[in-house]
Amino acid sequence: MTRTQAIVKTVSLIFILLPTSLHALDWGPSGLLNPNEERPFMRVEADPTDPAIVWALTSHVPYPNPDFTVKPARGIFRSTDRGVTWEQKNDTLLTPDIPVYDIAIDPNNSEVIYLGTNTLGIMKSTDGGSSWEPANNGISYQGFQFPDLRWGVVAIEINPSDPQIVYAGIFQTYAVELDQGAGEHPGLYKTTDGGATWIERNVGLPERSDPFDVFDLVSHTSAIWSIRILDQNSDVVLLGLADLEANANLVGDKTARSAGRVFYSLNGGEDGWIEASEGFAVIEEDRDEPFVLARLSASFINLAKNCGSNLVFTATHTGAKSIAIIYPQLDTDTVTKCPGIYRKRRIAPWEPINNGLPVAVDAENDSSINTNHVTVSPVNPDIMIVGVFDADSGDPQSDASNVYLSVNGGDHWNGTWAGGLSVSPAQFTEASPFYVDINADQTAAYASVRWDFDPVFFYIGGTVDDGIYRLPPLPPGP
Secondary structure, three states: OOHHHHHHHHHHHHHHHOHHHHOOOEOEEOOOOOOOOOOOEEEEEEOOOOOOOEEEEEOOOOEOOOOOOOOOOOOEEEEOOOOOOOEEOOOOOOOOOOOEEEEEEOOOOOOOEEEEEEEOOEEEEOOOOOOOEEOOOOOOEOOEOOOEEEEEEEEEEEOOOOOOOEEEEEEEOEOOOHHHOOOEOOEEEEEOOOOOOOEEOOOOOOOOEOOOOOOOOEEEEEEEEEEEEOOOOOOOEEEEEEEEEEEOOOOOOOOEEEEOOEEEEOOOOOOOOEEOOOOOOEEEEOOOOOOEEEEEEEEEEEEOOOOOOOOEEEEEEEEEEEEEEOOOOOEEEEEEOOOEEEEEEOOOOOEEOOOOOOOEEEOOEEEEOOEEEEEEOOOOOOOEEEEEOOOOOOOOOOOOOEEEEEOOOOOOOEOOOOEOOOEOOOOOEOEEEEEEEEOOOOOOEEEEEEEOOOOOHHHOOOOOOOEEEEOOOOOOOO
């Protein structure tokens, strides 16, 4: 490379990394859309070290009713060219109908991958996803083991300093019956030998089961929903929880309450977990409708990856509240109640950072800031993107549901950056980005997008333009 070429390449990279350059970019469809109207796209995850590799997972939002029929998940997909082309990565064990909730990629070897799935548990590949094997030895709860239809591994994370250490959070994602309350689950497990054996690490975490009893008719349980390990110190592990309360009181207190909850450990969970949840909002279900049998409040904390030297943590608080009505027939009425994005600076409480984000107020949204997942650039911790879904309050001309950008660590969010998500190629409106990510050298960004959002979200077929969207191809980094 000549000196002139080196200067040009350096200047190009600097331009890519400048926040101002992000404002001019428009999103467009990748090579992975939904031609059969059957792919419920969930998480999109960029490889932590290879900027050309990105994964797309299909799944269903965990649904508690065992009688509800949903379409199959349709598998997992991998791109090695920044989303231009995709290859399905399923085999005879990991069939396409198995929902995949999370993925962890070895930062030292992109061929080693762990998946968190429903029914099958943890699946591991050592050949880039060409083949998969179960890795559940040691995971059990009350005598039950994977495969088990009730459970899903909803969070999985690899220690960046020692990839033999992996954490997995297991939650009851299916078939939660009314008499069980908010469900039960195996909890958190850790391996130190690359998934050969797993050890339970639940000391200090909330109880994993709280069934209804005749005295209070309240069930409150919390489960692991997201896991993050500090790159700066891999002994520090953070857990974002799903917190649920089912309240079947027919007299007296009629309120179900859930809250954002985060726990941490300074030694990889070996001596237990400490709660650090101060500042998160409480979600209450207290609608006093007639003929109400039960109430449910749910909070989900999705922790963002941390980068940079300053210990600043970011998370989204996604929530909902629901009532079960028994007249004229048993039915449920669910309202989204999301407090939005939160930030924590070292030991300070969590604080909301929603300046510039839309608030949805309609029959299906109660003053809700509908963010599900926020990602921090691995190159610049001041740059973040977040997908906002179902925020248009029934206005087909609104562009409130979109991808939002912050260039100052979340102090303000800019929605005008999301060009290209106003109208889909098939002329659908209401883009609802659900998961977003930025690749390793910040030369591409990705979003799993649902057009014409429906309250049941991933339980119906969707539209032909649902799928993975990305920024146009950008010059690679050095």
